[in-house]
Amino acid sequence: MAVQAGDLRERAAVYRAAPVTDENNETDYAYQPLRTIWANVTPTSGRTENLPGEAERAEITHKVTIREASLPEICRGMYFVVRGLRLDVLYWYPIYNRRGWLEIFCRMVQGEVQADGA
Template identity: 25%
Template structure:
């Protein structure tokens, strides 16, 4: 894969620590990285589920590729945001342990 294929900007989110009004350490959702990183988003699979009240729920999996140096501190408890869409991380691979790219396998839930 070439660097030119990394044509999407994604934000890395997670639970960030802060001090609450009782001066205790607490966590809230927030950006983990200050700047977005370049990525390639590749759809993998999808499925539809019928929910109560005739609503449809769609589960779509994606493979998101980033440069190793930009994503080496991303963990499974984080999530990625692209154009307002949330991608929950399922697992992360370093193909052939080459430390060039990371493949982040994610799930996006649409509808509900």
């Protein structure tokens, strides 16, 4: 079943890695908000794995369907925040039989320890 414009019910904040210059005049990359768009977000698959110390990590793949015009430039250095959950962009492709629409596949990881310890 094809997604219609009325099915875009989730507000998705889009973040993109952008270059920033620090006090030592060196260039680094930091995620900055780009825009907020309407999307249809659907979980597609998931898996779990055991980590050392009796910890468990879950990885869930989501399909994010959007109008192509709402995000004309997309890259793997982006992520979406939908209902407080971060969805990292993995890959995307146009819906060939419906001009102007994109399917973006994203990964959400639960239980993963971040580099800053969060």
